[in-house]
Amino acid sequence: MLDLSGKNALVTGIANNRSIAWGIAQQLHKAGANIGVNYLPDEKDRYKKKVEELVAPLNPSLIVPCNVQEDDQVQAMFAAVQEQWGRLDILIHCLAFAGKDELSGEFSQTTRQGFMTALEISTFSLTQLAAAAKPLMTEGGSIITLTYLGGVKVIPNYNVMGVAKAGLECSVRYLASEMGPHNIRVNAISAGPIRTLASSAVGGILDMIHHVEETAPLRRTVTQTEVGNTAAFLGSDLASGITGQTIYVDAGYEIMGM
Numbered sequence: 001m002l003d004l005s006g007k008n009a010l011v012t013g014i015a016n017n018r019s020i021a022w023g024i025a026q027q028l029h030k031a032g033a034n035i036g037v038n039y040l041p042d043e044k045d046r047y048k049k050k051v052e053e054l055v056a057p058l059n060p061s062l063i064v065p066c067n068v069q070e071d072d073q074v075q076a077m078f079a080a081v082q083e084q085w086g087r088l089d090i091l092i093h094c095l096a097f098a099g100k101d102e103l104s105g106e107f108s109q110t111t112r113q114g115f116m117t118a119l120e121i122s123t124f125s126l127t128q129l130a131a132a133a134k135p136l137m138t139e140g141g142s143i144i145t146l147t148y149l150g151g152v153k154v155i156p157n158y159n160v161m162g163v164a165k166a167g168l169e170c171s172v173r174y175l176a177s178e179m180g181p182h183n184i185r186v187n188a189i190s191a192g193p194i195r196t197l198a199s200s201a202v203g204g205i206l207d208m209i210h211h212v213e214e215t216a217p218l219r220r221t222v223t224q225t226e227v228g229n230t231a232a233f234l235g236s237d238l239a240s241g242i243t244g245q246t247i248y249v250d251a252g253y254e255i256m257g258m
């Protein structure tokens with residue numbers, strides 16, 4: 001049986017009730033995990049209140065601000081984990097960013113700054129968070145990130161985010177190799193397209209979703225809950241033999257040639 005009771009899970013990347021991270025947090029909670037979350041701080045703290053209200057039913061024992069572009073905030077988040085929990089079992093990396101200008105038009109027009117920002121937030125942050133999590137995963141652990149098919153195949157307008165996801169999937173393999181001897185597993189879930197704040201920035205996202213609904217073997221796209229169920233499985237001992245993998249949760253779309 002899938003049982004996460006007694007496990008401490010830090011879920012990053014909840015912005016609102018459409019966030020994939022929200023679907024994941026709910027399923028981890030349902031399986032019995034103790035939940036902590038972050039929110040992205042800004043001057044007006046727009047996300048703080050929204051995230052606090054949203055996650056309240058999960059009784060989170062940790063709600064911390066963390067912008068991954070700020071090293072001190074990352075350190076403070078994991079210091080809070082150490083202080084309050086002593087040990088971390090599951091880390092969910094569910095965040096990404098690229099400027100809207102970079103997510104439509106010609107890939108060759110990607111700017112240096114746009115490229116660096118996308119790769120810093122969407123790719124490097126996994127390594128950054130994994131490094132901070134490693135010493136806290138004293139009884140082994142599971143690190144899970146979110147990727148998309150655009151990192152493997154060309155998807156219109158996904159552009160620099162495709163490069164970021166390719167780097168992310170490769171990072172999963174290197175991190176899995178390094179951390180395996182500590183019984184820390186690192187995997188990616190490649191989710192089908194879902195309407196969220198981040199995906200709405202990708203030009204033509206609705207066409208992409210309709211195409212998947214017409215083409216995927218299951219003739220639909222997936223829900224945040226389905227992604228959350230896979231994350232709960234990967235976070236559990238049922239997945240104890242799986243590491244370094246990219247698991248597709250996409251209604252089967254990835255297998256189709258036409």
Ligand SMILES: NC(=O)c1ccc[n+]([C@@H]2O[C@H](COP(=O)([O-])OP(=O)(O)OC[C@H]3O[C@@H](n4cnc5c(N)ncnc54)[C@H](O)[C@@H]3O)[C@@H](O)[C@H]2O)c1
Pocket residue numbers: 012013014015016018019020021039040066067068069093094095096097121146147148149190191192193194195196197198199
């Ligand atoms: N929605 C999809 O179709 C889809 C498909 C496959 C993979 N994904 C991936 O799922 C993950 C979650 O995205 P989502 O679609 O749920 O959208 P979302 O907008 O709900 O989540 C993105 C999160 O990234 C956070 N974030 C952005 N910049 C940050 C920073 N500097 N520091 C800390 N957090 C930051 C935002 O606050 C937000 O919570 C992303 O990695 C995305 O690429 C999404």
